[in-house]
Amino acid sequence: MSVKHSLIVPCYNEEGNVENFLKETKxxxxxxxxxxxxxxxxxxxxxxxxxxxxxxFSENKDMNIKVINFSRNFGKEAAMYAGFTQAKGEYIxxxxxxxxxxxxxxxEMAKILDSDPDCDMVAAYQSERKEGKLISLCKSKFxxxxxxxxxxxxxxxxxxxxxxxxxxxxxxxxxxxxxRFSKGIFSWVxxxxxxxxxxxxxxxxxxxxxxxxxxxxxxxxGIIAYTDKPLKFPLYLGLVMLAVSVVLGFINLFDYFxxxxxxxLFVGGLILISQGIIGAYLGKVHTQVKDRPIFIAKEILTYxxxxxxxx
Ligand code: UDP
Ligand code: MG
Numbered sequence: 003m004s005v006k007h008s009l010i011v012p013c014y015n016e017e018g019n020v021e022n023f024l025k026e027t028k029x030x031x032x033x034x035x036x037x038x039x040x041x042x043x044x045x046x047x048x049x050x051x052x053x054x055x056x057x058x059f060s061e062n063k064d065m066n067i068k069v070i071n072f073s074r075n076f077g078k079e080a081a082m083y084a085g086f087t088q089a090k091g092e093y094i095x096x097x098x099x100x101x102x103x104x105x106x107x108x109x110e111m112a113k114i115l116d117s118d119p120d121c122d123m124v125a126a127y128q129s130e131r132k133e134g135k136l137i138s139l140c141k142s143k144f145x146x147x148x149x150x151x152x153x154x155x156x157x158x159x160x161x162x163x164x165x166x167x168x169x170x171x172x173x174x175x176x177x178x179x180x181x182r183f184s185k186g187i188f189s190w191v192x193x194x195x196x197x198x199x200x201x202x203x204x205x206x207x208x209x210x211x212x213x214x215x216x217x218x219x220x221x222x223x224g225i226i227a228y229t230d231k232p233l234k235f236p237l238y239l240g241l242v243m244l245a246v247s248v249v250l251g252f253i254n255l256f257d258y259f260x261x262x263x264x265x266x267l268f269v270g271g272l273i274l275i276s277q278g279i280i281g282a283y284l285g286k287v288h289t290q291v292k293d294r295p296i297f298i299a300k301e302i303l304t305y306x307x308x309x310x311x312x313x
Pocket of ligand 2 (some may be wrong): 098100102205210
């Protein structure tokens, strides 16, 4: 028995949102299909989210609801991946639990897939960014830079909020990388993608999990995962340094002490930078080689244990 549409909902500390999310999703899906499942992935929440999800699961036995409880917080990327491994739908949507992404767009995206057989994925982008100008500028510069460096087209406004056909989801699940950077993965896998604008709503309850430090770490993750160009950086820098030092050597030929101390400092700094770059890549290789799972689910509650999917 198949399901038409799966919705994957990563949840980290969303106790105040999951009930409303379910209500609004039910409402939105009513106009589209009865054959859908909702996969809540509780990413090691520290608040009452697991309790709320358990209640939702047991009080809605007439719906196709799954709850995956992680053993700890693994991050949204891992939560999405876990959702993909469980999704049975012909179409699969990733949507946040905080209702910033209105479920009505999931229906809009599914309808586009229905009407256009050549379209494999519909991605929703924020029509108007509700974040600070500086963050917005940094993001667009970063995506421009990483696109150039990696040769893959990263779209600055694109979000994880998207609906795809089964074949796309299967391809994504088959990518075994541990350090997942979904914006890169969605571009890298290819497929025909149509973009639609969506109006981002205010968070219903709780607060965003992002801050500047986390965004910076995420950007770093993206660069390391999608380009090896920084590894060549020390080589070019080294060549330039060599040329500069030869020139300086001739100019300051007689100012020996000044020359030695600044050169030692400068070259020492460059060597450390180079080692740091190599170390960052090596660290990622190290985690991947250990072959640890992307997530650990301590419990999966699923409608499939007691019933066939509702249609
Ligand atoms: N999320 C998650 N694990 C995390 C952080 C966030 O599953 O470690 C979920 C969160 O519950 C929400 C979605 O990812 O459903 C987006 O997070 P958030 O709303 O904090 O991001 P923003 O909308 O501010 O970009
Ligand atoms: Mg949010």
